[in-house]
Amino acid sequence: MIEQDGYLVTLKEMSPTSGGVSAKTYLAEVQWPNGDIIESFVKLFPVNTRIKEIINESFGFLLANSASLRQSTRAALIKLDVTEFPIDTNTDSFAAANGFVYGWVTASLGGKDLKKMYLKNPPNISSNEAQQILSVLGSWPNFKSLVAFDDWVGNIDRNIGNLIFIKKDDIGVIDHGQIFGVVDWQCEKIDPTYNSTNWMLNAFKAQYKGTILHPTVYQPILDIAAKNSSSYAQAKADIQNCIIQINKTIGSNLDSKIDEFFNYFEIRFATVATRLPHALAA
Structure with missing residues (x-):
């Protein structure tokens, strides 16, 4: 604090x-x-979304740590x-x-976000700019890790403005304001079996220009998900304690909802092997 x-x-x-x-x-x-x-x-944060945003940012930061993603x-x-x-x-x-x-x-992580680096007239993006960004993401060693992470937490708001270029092969992530596959779980039901929009998965698909992906192409994402599941299991108790303390501090009274959040993450892991191929084929 x-x-x-x-x-x-x-x-x-x-x-x-x-x-x-x-x-x-x-x-x-x-x-x-x-x-x-x-x-x-x-x-x-705006008063009507403050609790949601703080809880989401807290979960996102803690879970990204457990997944060993580069962040603050x-x-x-x-x-x-x-x-x-x-x-x-x-x-x-x-x-x-x-x-x-x-x-x-x-x-601050330092560096510049990819939007500032590659877009001359945001939010407009030219085909050449899109190809440049896909090339940067495709050559980033942790790109598949981010695809797996955003699937796990249901991040529907990932964009190049919250990817921070630090140096070659080193990109950090910021912002976890919209997770659980919905804009606002205060007024929307969360469904861990639903394939919400994963913009990084879409970028991964775009590298293959519409061809049908052989399972060997996306198997590394499933392998990373399995590794994340193991790391999460070890960190879960500490993450729960942190979230419970934050809930108490900000007075959000989410005791019953917190169990639903953790259930969401576990079902995402349990279903990724069937969900991911469907999402890639969509």
Whole structure:
């Protein structure tokens, strides 16, 4: 947890094209609990999606760690003072009662996102730009790992704007705001057997230009899923404890829902061998 005084100074408010469509995102100097002052990205969420976004970001960060994906080494809840941010206390009862709201902060990875690197006129993308991006993804050693991860967590919002190019063969992932295969599980039912849109899987298919994929082509994704399942089993108790603590801290009262979330992840693993071929054939 980072207290209000840990947010030192705003360096830049990010535009919707460079991060934070559902949230206001700030690049800021933040003092972390160990005293380190680090450029970090801070997300301020709308009141109606705040709980959903924080829970999703928390799950995404913890699960990506268990899957050994490259991401920020630091993430935390942060208290954002109502006097320093555009927070309407007339419509936000938590903010009015407490003088702050909870946000989400991650230390910057550095580098540039692939959207900034390759698109001249986002969100428009030319065929040449698309081929360049497919080439970069295809040569990235962890591309199949990201395909497997996004299938596992039901990430429906992966895009090149949340893939950070650090150096050759080194791409980091950020943003896990829409997982469980839905935009908002507060008002939508989650179904672990449903093949929601996996944009990285679509990019994987696009490399083969519409040809029917032999099982040997996608077997590495299934192998990675099996490895992730094993790593998750070892980390599950710690992940549960973290989520339970976050739920308690932000007052989200999701005790019964948390079991549904963990059940989702386990069924995704159990069904991937049948779901993936169907998704690739679609």
